Amino acid sequence: MTVASRTVPSPVAHPRAAEAASTVPSATVKLEVRDLTVRYGNDVAVDEVSLPVRAHRVTALIGPSGCGKSSFLRALNRMHDLTPSAKVSGSAVLDGGMEVCDPRSDPVTIRRKIGMVFQKPTPFPTMSIFDNVAAGLRLVGIRKRVVLDDAVETALRQAVLWDEVKDRLRAPAAGLSGGQQQRLSIARALAVRPEVLLMDEPTSALDPQATQAIEDLILRLKDQVTILVVTHNLQQARRVSDVTAFFYLGRLIEAGETEDLFANPREARTADYLSGRFG
Amino acid sequence: MLTLRARRRRDAMVHALLILAVIIVMTPLLAVISYVLVNGLGSLSLDFFTQDLGSPARAQQGRPTGLMHTIIGTLVIDGLALAFVLPFGIGAGVLLAEFPDHPLNPSLRVLTDTLNGMPAILKGLLAYALIVQPMGSFSALSGSVALAFVMLPILARATESALAAVPWSLREATLALGVPRWRVILSTSMPAARVPIVTGVLIAFARAAGEAAPLMLTSFGNNYLTFDLLAPMDTLPQRLYSLAVSPYREWHAMGWGAAVLLLGLVIIVFVGARVATRRRFP
Numbered sequence A: 001m002t003v004a005s006r007t008v009p010s011p012v013a014h015p016r017a018a019e020a021a022s023t024v025p026s027a028t029v030k031l032e033v034r035d036l037t038v039r040y041g042n043d044v045a046v047d048e049v050s051l052p053v054r055a056h057r058v059t060a061l062i063g064p065s066g067c068g069k070s071s072f073l074r075a076l077n078r079m080h081d082l083t084p085s086a087k088v089s090g091s092a093v094l095d096g097g098m099e100v101c102d103p104r105s106d107p108v109t110i111r112r113k114i115g116m117v118f119q120k121p122t123p124f125p126t127m128s129i130f131d132n133v134a135a136g137l138r139l140v141g142i143r144k145r146v147v148l149d150d151a152v153e154t155a156l157r158q159a160v161l162w163d164e165v166k167d168r169l170r171a172p173a174a175g176l177s178g179g180q181q182q183r184l185s186i187a188r189a190l191a192v193r194p195e196v197l198l199m200d201e202p203t204s205a206l207d208p209q210a211t212q213a214i215e216d217l218i219l220r221l222k223d224q225v226t227i228l229v230v231t232h233n234l235q236q237a238r239r240v241s242d243v244t245a246f247f248y249l250g251r252l253i254e255a256g257e258t259e260d261l262f263a264n265p266r267e268a269r270t271a272d273y274l275s276g277r278f279g
Numbered sequence B: 001m002l003t004l005r006a007r008r009r010r011d012a013m014v015h016a017l018l019i020l021a022v023i024i025v026m027t028p029l030l031a032v033i034s035y036v037l038v039n040g041l042g043s044l045s046l047d048f049f050t051q052d053l054g055s056p057a058r059a060q061q062g063r064p065t066g067l068m069h070t071i072i073g074t075l076v077i078d079g080l081a082l083a084f085v086l087p088f089g090i091g092a093g094v095l096l097a098e099f100p101d102h103p104l105n106p107s108l109r110v111l112t113d114t115l116n117g118m119p120a121i122l123k124g125l126l127a128y129a130l131i132v133q134p135m136g137s138f139s140a141l142s143g144s145v146a147l148a149f150v151m152l153p154i155l156a157r158a159t160e161s162a163l164a165a166v167p168w169s170l171r172e173a174t175l176a177l178g179v180p181r182w183r184v185i186l187s188t189s190m191p192a193a194r195v196p197i198v199t200g201v202l203i204a205f206a207r208a209a210g211e212a213a214p215l216m217l218t219s220f221g222n223n224y225l226t227f228d229l230l231a232p233m234d235t236l237p238q239r240l241y242s243l244a245v246s247p248y249r250e251w252h253a254m255g256w257g258a259a260v261l262l263l264g265l266v267i268i269v270f271v272g273a274r275v276a277t278r279r280r281f282p
Helices: A004-007 A015-023 A071-075 A105-113 A129-139 A144-157 A164-170 A178-191 A208-222 A234-240 A260-262 A269-274 B002-045 B046-050 B056-060 B068-098 B105-117 B118-134 B140-164 B166-177 B181-192 B194-209 B235-242 B249-276
Strands: A030-038 A042-054 A057-062 A086-094 A114-117 A198-199 A225-228 A241-246 A250-257
Touching: A015 B068, A030 A071, A030 A234, A042 A057, A042 A071, A042 A225, A042 A241, A042 B235, A057 A071, A071 A198, A071 A225, A105 A114, A114 A178, A129 A144, A129 A178, A129 A260, A129 B181, A144 A164, A144 A178, A164 A178, A178 A198, A178 A208, A208 A225, A208 A234, A208 B002, A234 A260, A241 A260, A241 A269, A250 A260, A250 A269, B002 B249, B046 B068, B056 B249, B068 B105, B068 B140, B068 B235, B068 B249, B105 B140, B118 B140, B140 B194, B166 B181, B181 B194, B235 B249
Parallel strands: A042 A250, A057 A225, A057 A241, A114 A198, A198 A225
Antiparallel strands: A030 A042, A030 A086, A241 A250
């Protein structure tokens, strides 16, 4: 069981996957995760997961509730630092250089490169739409009006929200609909120009129309950022991702090119999960 | 199963009980306010706000006398106490709420709870031992320190619960933008908790503004105007008490006036809190 899960983690390990990968020019590894383990006290949430995350591809993390996919994602921008009971070991190397999980690396620098969008939209309630998007830039000391205006517009356009809010940038962000708030959260994350964007079930609180908008957005954004998205929705994983990784009981069972993994899962548990026999 | 009519009757009954409860709660408050106003409004005059008290002879001979020095003293002592306590009270609340697993927190909780339950006169004694005795005289400064001890636990706990009500996800969202932890507190947690924190500050202030006992042992009281922080200074609650227990009828009347002022101060503070913390976005 353990052996199988460790021999298959890389999409490259699969011949057809390697072939597919080689046709994409930017298939370099952006984030090399090795033996990542997350423990809460004595409970192991993520168990020695290794996964090379490819640049400018969308990687979907799927699996039943409690399988460790969110814990895995949160380890990648040091969100576990806030939970004293959480212990992270193993390594995740960004661009072949920066060690993300090493407690000695500066979490602030890491989080500027690896942004995150959460399950529930999190607009800052006391701020306007403009201020929400500008928040990350202002907090790193950017004050120039022109620069902020420009960055806010770019981020809102990237998040396909600009046309809906351009006439009311000073209005409170709390007045937007749920789907708009989530796109605002994405715009806010994009405004600081991260290289990697982690999305933790970004559409689970949204209606189908808003979900569609976010999915289109993910497809459009992958030219600019590398995306990891946790989802409960298998169809969504299939629609938006290039690579899919299946987690179960804290382990990475199988990872591969999405079409390939859905069509020919090689592990019995993956097949069972994909066909809805559990989860 | 109750019939629909029986349910309606029951609903009306509970509704009536709730209204009765509100009336019972409001009665003492309205009684105090109206009694104080009826007895005290008459003694408010221009002199009351522009003269200091002086000796009892002044009031008895109908010469100008007032509580200007008391009003100023109250503002000075309460303001100074607030200035002392703000960084510590808010800081303690931030530690309790933002760093829930900090090793100092259990002892900090016990300390604030103990301080909160301690009678105010003991806080006066504490300030007496800490400042009055070593310095050899009653002083405004010692009064401010005593009131700061009254405010501290209220402010710490109010800040803590205000921050605890801010969803953790907001902090994570800010952190995820690459913002250092301390800036997350200043830029996200504190603004989101602004209304209840300001309310907490004002409640602590109003509580301390009404305390007489700790001030008798510290700022002591003064019949004349002074701005010397190392000298005795007058305050409304302590002056109210000394006027009320004095043997002079004229001073009893002024005591009612002091009560009107104290009540007014507390009401202004609370109404001010409402206005100041009104939501920016309607």
